[in-house]
Amino acid sequence: MIEWSAGTLVPLPVLVPLFAAGLTLALHRHARVQRVISVLALLLMMGSAAALVVLADQGAVVTVIGDWAVPVGINLVADRLSAIMLLVSTVVLLCVLWYSMAQGMVDSAAEDRANARAEVWAQGRQDRAREAAEAGTELGADVDPEADENEQREVLPIAIYHPTFLVLAAGVAAAFLAGDLFNLYVGFEILLAASYVLLTLGGTADRIRAGSVYVVVALLSSVVFLAGVGMAYAATGTVNLAQLAERLPDVDPSVRLGIQLLLLLGFGIKAAIFPLSAWLPDSYPTAPAPVTAVFAGLLTKVGVYAIIRTQTLLFPPNEAVDRVLLVLALATMLVGILGAVAQDDVKRLLSFTLVSHIGYMIFGVALAGEAATAAAIFYVVHHITVQTALFLVVGLVERRGGSTSLDRLGGLAKLAPGLAILFFVPAMNLAGIPPLSGFLGKVGLLQAGVRDGSPLAWVLVVGSVVTSLLTLYALVKAWNKAFWQAAPDDVVSGRVGEARLPLGLVGPTAVLVGFSLALTVVAGPLYAYAERAAHTLTDGHSYVEAVFPDGGDRGIGESDATTSEGSH
Amino acid sequence: MIVLDTVPSAALALVVGVLFAGGVYLLLERSLTRVLLGFVLISNGGNLAILMAGGRAGAAPLVREGESQVPMSDPLVQAMILTAIVITLALTAFVLAMAYRSWQLNGHDEVQDDVEDRRIARLAARNAPSYSDADTAETGETLDEEAAEVHDDIEESLVVQETAAPREGRAEGTEGAEGTEARR
Structure with a gap:
């Protein structure tokens, strides 16, 4: 007999999509059934996430899997941070799923458009080859065979798309809810494995090229993370986060620093912090629009979540590490945004702004106070929504204008005014124009920085304002070129792009843009929620007490006794 | 607070070091197959490191009737390694498929440069604007x-x-x- 309680909800966001993934794989011949199952699964996931947001506000909800007592068994923990991240991720996942379903349906009946696009693409290739010839360099090795490209490009193979997407959703949820380091690793692996498949969908030359870099970098980050888990276990005899939080302060400081840096290195690659960020703008833009959108919104943020979680919960404040993180945050912001300014392709431009804005979140984490953590959490929530919305809009721009290169776009403000609004709102939100949520998040970070008052924090404050302005510059440039400059002949004559955007694609994009605006409207309660989340994160005992409600019996995990005996 | 008394075996530590060193060397190669071999070496090194974290070998971790004189090994590290091995296996298969696809498309499986990135770098070298x-x-x-x-x-x-x-x-x-x- 199952006893129903709040804890019953916690495993649902992991179990439901995994179960649905299996079903959709088994029913791969029935596209319609697949769609229904996927949507239902994500709706259920969203429902449980919303319930968890409410429940976690009363105190973290802890579920012990299989009823093995905590230090030995596996536990899932939904505290405020996990719950709010889960809810926003699910909303984003649902919108992207809707978008990709519509795209799949539209694309199956659009042979001629694909040909037109292939033509443009071939032309672009000629341009590049010419440029290469001018520069006197050899491009031969990079030119990929066309024949394959034409038939497979841009098509979403529905049969594997749904199961993989659902596995990705399950992996994201597992990472957010994991109550121990090893399950965090497993959650990461689930979502990364799904992301490898999604990134290389169709196996075209472009995607294989981008995918090989992405996969190798992600594999390396996972190994680094795993080594960190191993070291944490060797030092403390546990991988349970709550137990680690109790034991790590007693570990030798240099060993602890080693563990901390190893974990930060692993998460830093996943979150794309500056010296470890080069893989991101290379790999994301080649994927299909909805895939890029969901990656941009979620994958790096899972890394940021892991950094917030481990930094606040496990490791006692360490000024040296915080200072390093501050410098890296500054470098991430500036290098990322300078990269964005140089780009000519909108997708790449947005990928660079994505890297750049990770810097804001790291800024918040590195300041390490309650206020700074609250601002970082709010910023993560804002950024997931707005970055995904922007990538979906760029998918629409690509359909309408036939390209993502700013040189070949133009006049869209007149040709598609609705699209212009959809681009303009999240773009201004990302740049941090008041009164949108991006502005509120940035103000929170700046206030925390000013309150910190150290010279480095001031440098960061100035750096983040400069980054904000440069973001505005890059996005306004994209706006000018794509929407305001005189339209190229191709676009006006309708030789490339579609005259009308399908409603199924505009719908989810508009909903997501609306959701990002709603974040602005409910910013007050949301920010208060983030502050409460930050409070429980930084007070150092709420999480541990939620996992060990009785307080006692937490030091003696079974494995400790045996290993300490066993070593003689 | 319980401090684990786990003196690792020097031989295992040496093997871990060699695996990591060889893996890093192979990861720096250009060919995807070698990169994959490097990844396999490193992850096996990581697994061994976790095994060392569990202490020295002991009796099978089964609870039997009566008291055993030999202490049990730590089953948790073995469970974790098993999970990691399964994940590594799946990802190895995926990367092999990807390397094969790359070989199908390009006749080699070398990790290629980002064309767009190189284009922009060339423009920057000429001090030309990145867009007309x-x-x-x-x-x-x-x-x-x-x-x-x-x-x-x-x-x-x-x-x-x-x-x-x-x-x-x-x-x-x-x-x-x-x-x-x-x-x-």
């Missing part, structure tokens, strides 16, 4: 002349092609002039 921008062209001696020039261009183009949207054109012209100013 008519507004940045030097057309006059002073800023005022350039602004007037840009404005004239727009006016002319309005006369020539009536199809272009007049308001947008002008807006872009003003914006462009400001851009020129800002860049100076």
Whole structure:
């Protein structure tokens, strides 16, 4: 007999999509059934996430899997941070799923458009080859065979798309809810494995090229993370986060620093912090629009979540590490945004702004106070929504204008005014124009920085304002070129792009843009929620007490006794 | 607080070191197959490291009737390694498939450069703008002349092609002039 309680909800966001993934794989011949199952699964996931947001506000909800007592068994923990991240991720996942379903349906009946696009693409290739010839360099090795490209490009193979997407959703949820380091690793692996498949969908030359870099970098980050888990276990005899939080302060400081840096290195690659960020703008833009959108919104943020979680919960404040993180945050912001300014392709431009804005979140984490953590959490929530919305809009721009290169776009403000609004709102939100949520998040970070008052924090404050302005510059440039400059002949004559955007694609994009605006409207309660989340994160005992409600019996995990005996 | 008394075996530690070193060396190669072999070496090194974290080998971790004289090994590290091995296996299969696909497409499985990135790097080396921008062209001696020039261009183009949207054109012209100013 199952006893129903709040804890019953916690495993649902992991179990439901995994179960649905299996079903959709088994029913791969029935596209319609697949769609229904996927949507239902994500709706259920969203429902449980919303319930968890409410429940976690009363105190973290802890579920012990299989009823093995905590230090030995596996536990899932939904505290405020996990719950709010889960809810926003699910909303984003649902919108992207809707978008990709519509795209799949539209694309199956659009042979001629694909040909037109292939033509443009071939032309672009000629341009590049010419440029290469001018520069006197050899491009031969990079030119990929066309024949394959034409038939497979841009098509979403529905049969594997749904199961993989659902596995990705399950992996994201597992990472957010994991109550121990090893399950965090497993959650990461689930979502990364799904992301490898999604990134290389169709196996075209472009995607294989981008995918090989992405996969190798992600594999390396996972190994680094795993080594960190191993070291944490060797030092403390546990991988349970709550137990680690109790034991790590007693570990030798240099060993602890080693563990901390190893974990930060692993998460830093996943979150794309500056010296470890080069893989991101290379790999994301080649994927299909909805895939890029969901990656941009979620994958790096899972890394940021892991950094917030481990930094606040496990490791006692360490000024040296915080200072390093501050410098890296500054470098991430500036290098990322300078990269964005140089780009000519909108997708790449947005990928660079994505890297750049990770810097804001790291800024918040590195300041390490309650206020700074609250601002970082709010910023993560804002950024997931707005970055995904922007990538979906760029998918629409690509359909309408036939390209993502700013040189070949133009006049869209007149040709598609609705699209212009959809681009303009999240773009201004990302740049941090008041009164949108991006502005509120940035103000929170700046206030925390000013309150910190150290010279480095001031440098960061100035750096983040400069980054904000440069973001505005890059996005306004994209706006000018794509929407305001005189339209190229191709676009006006309708030789490339579609005259009308399908409603199924505009719908989810508009909903997501609306959701990002709603974040602005409910910013007050949301920010208060983030502050409460930050409070429980930084007070150092709420999480541990939620996992060990009785307080006692937490030091003696079974494995400790045996290993300490066993070593003689 | 319980401090684990786990003295690792020197041989295992050495093997872990060699596996990591060899793995790093292979990861730096260009061919995807070698990179994959490097990944396999490193993850096996990582697994061994976790095994060492669990202490020395002992009896099978089964609870039997009566007291055993030999202490049990730590089952948790073995469970974790087993999970990691399964994950590594799946990912190895995926990377092999990807390397094969790369070989199908290109005749080799080498990790390729980012074409777009190299293009932009070349443009930067020549100090050329990364995008064509008519507004940045030097057309006059002073800023005022350039602004007037840009404005004239727009006016002319309005006369020539009536199809272009007049308001947008002008807006872009003003914006462009400001851009020129800002860049100076």
